[in-house]
Amino acid sequence: PEKTAKRRAKHLNVHEAGKSDCGVKSNLKSIPGVMTIRGCAYAGSKGVVWGPIKDMIHISHGPVGCGQYSWGSRRNYYVGTTGIDTFGTMQFTSDFQEKDIVFGGDKKLAKVIDEIQDLFPLNRGISIQSECPIGLIGDDIEAVSRVKSKEYNDKTIVPVRCEGFRGVSQSLGHHIANDAIRDWVFDKITSETERRFEPTPYDVAIIGDYNIGGDAWSSRILLEEMGLRVIAQWSGDGSLAELEATPKAKLNILHCYRSMNYISRHMEEKFGIP
Numbered sequence: 001p002e003k004t005a006k007r008r009a010k011h012l013n014v015h016e017a018g019k020s021d022c023g024v025k026s027n028l029k030s031i032p033g034v035m036t037i038r039g040c041a042y043a044g045s046k047g048v049v050w051g052p053i054k055d056m057i058h059i060s061h062g063p064v065g066c067g068q069y070s071w072g073s074r075r076n077y078y079v080g081t082t083g084i085d086t087f088g089t090m091q092f093t094s095d096f097q098e099k100d101i102v103f104g105g106d107k108k109l110a111k112v113i114d115e116i117q118d119l120f121p122l123n124r125g126i127s128i129q130s131e132c133p134i135g136l137i138g139d140d141i142e143a144v145s146r147v148k149s150k151e152y153n154d155k156t157i158v159p160v161r162c163e164g165f166r167g168v169s170q171s172l173g174h175h176i177a178n179d180a181i182r183d184w185v186f187d188k189i190t191s192e193t194e195r196r197f198e199p200t201p202y203d204v205a206i207i208g209d210y211n212i213g214g215d216a217w218s219s220r221i222l223l224e225e226m227g228l229r230v231i232a233q234w235s236g237d238g239s240l241a242e243l244e245a246t247p248k249a250k251l252n253i254l255h256c257y258r259s260m261n262y263i264s265r266h267m268e269e270k271f272g273i274p
Helices: 002-011 041-050 064-069 098-103 106-119 132-137 141-151 171-184 191-195 215-225 240-248 257-271
Strands: 056-061 125-130 156-160 203-209 229-235 251-254
Touching: 041 056, 041 125, 041 156, 041 171, 041 229, 041 257, 056 064, 056 106, 098 132, 106 125, 106 141, 125 141, 141 156, 156 171, 171 257, 203 215, 203 240, 203 257, 215 229, 229 240, 240 257, 251 257
Parallel strands: 056 125, 125 156, 203 229, 203 251
Antiparallel strands: none
């Protein structure tokens, strides 16, 4: 269409000899509903940080397309039985339609959570990964999370405000995902959760390794042969229990700085973990 062609005119250009650049414009915010060549904030949260946490179910809250796009498991390998104690290669979406945009999707989200609990009662927690329309219409995913968490015996249900248009790339999605772990996992750790964990002086966490092709397993073998105990992998082949145990680590070993520097800084400041 003419309007779109005009907007995209500067996305592609010919480089002429002697000129410093070809005038291509980049590093702009994504437009809701328009497929981009790079990841968005939703992709950074759902596809990178939260998606590989294997024993939680991650709802793509919005139209089906974004969930389908992020469904390929990125070779985030994990050990477990799909549909029983691991859910990484399954896609869960609220499948927004026009009527949901008009009337809101809070009731639909609550229904999705109920259905998940019926079908997959062994899941350890749920995250709600919000897509562009959720931010545009103002759905209160936090309220739904609180209500449903109480309904299911203080179950961990995490609302993640990672609407794609929030950032110019997936990087902001990493930050938003990290903040959600801080606010909805760390800040809700109970004394009972802490009691279940027995620390040692050699506890470390592998932060920012998504086990793509099994690489976190290789790192883990080396660290454990050195005499260290790896108590958490963030987040390849990772679990909710490992996230909850991480504040007890003696050292965070940071692999992907770009995606996990935020939470690592927070743990250093609040828990004293170097």
